[in-house]
Amino acid sequence: MTLEELLRDLRDLEIRLGSPKVQNFFKNQPEEIRNHFVSFRLEVRFLVGKLTNAQLERIANKLDELSADLNQGINDLRSQIDALNDAVAITDTLSRVLGLAARFAVLCSAVL
């Protein structure tokens, strides 16, 4: 039986134990039986909680394993965006340098 199957069965059981029909039945029982019933329900509540936590923790552990690769993917994207912006910035600088060079050329030809 897998964790998921066990969790599913325990959850079904818990819902049946909490149904109005079952709760009202035990409400009218002697104190000792009522106490046993409550203890049993508490135990089931506890087990459902623990198994749910185990399921979520397993997923968190899997995501931990994958996070290094995802971080690398994020760094790759940042580098590509930066490179793209740098290329545009370089072109912008080139434009300004050429603009200055052209003005310099004008000045030189005027002098000559």
Added chain:
Amino acid sequence: MMRQAHPTVAVLVVLAAFATGCASTEQYSRFAQAGTVYAATVDRLLVTAGNTGIDANSEFLLQADKKKNLTAEHYWKLSNVDEERLTTISRLRDHARLLARYFVLLNELATSDAPERAQQTIKGVAKSLNAFGTQLRRSKLVKDKEAFTSVTKLIIGFRIRGLLREELDKNKDIIWAQLETQEKLLKALAKTIQHDLTIISQEREQRLVIDPLTESAPVANPDEWVAHRRMVLTSRRSVAELATASVAARELREAFEDLVAGRLHLKRINILLTDLESILAIAEMIDR
């Protein structure tokens, strides 16, 4: 004019041929947006799962205390379970934020205005080159400035598509593994919340509706009793509606597979976004 147009046309034809079968930047952008909304939805459901878990235990303890005098030990047994869950949820929220960061950057690359900025700066370069040429040789170096700047914009645009394609080829297995695991998380969260809501509904119905009604004395506050009964019965609708969460998780993974194959339809993304929005609305209603 025709002789000068030919090289430009040839470049465009080659680039167009290259681009056939590849996803457009719009497809990448829309997928990335869906991924961001998905990560936000997972985050919201994680918060909801923490709250409903705590409330389910609270309601259970209240009802159990009516039938059997509970001790501090009983309280701590369930409270420790809540604390453990909150710790794991915090870890899972960190992962959701990391995934969101990836999608935000993917969208940033896909919607980069670099082509437009490059077009503007290249105009400046062309102008400067022509000023240079006029001074040096009495002729312009860049004869067809319009074609020069248009091709530049196209080249940068295709470069971005190339980068997106490279990114996908390099990291598709990583993203697929992430989405597959996130799908399992979303399914687990939906089932957890559904179950806890059912427990809360059962215990509240017993505490607020059935017990007051079945006691020997009449219901003390009828209007309040009516409101409680309505709250209990309508809350069960949220339980059923959460089933769409599992569907949304699968839809995102399938959309990613389509993006990789270059066949993503934007309609698919729109349907996914609608599903994610309704899940967010349900989560907000539950937490109210």
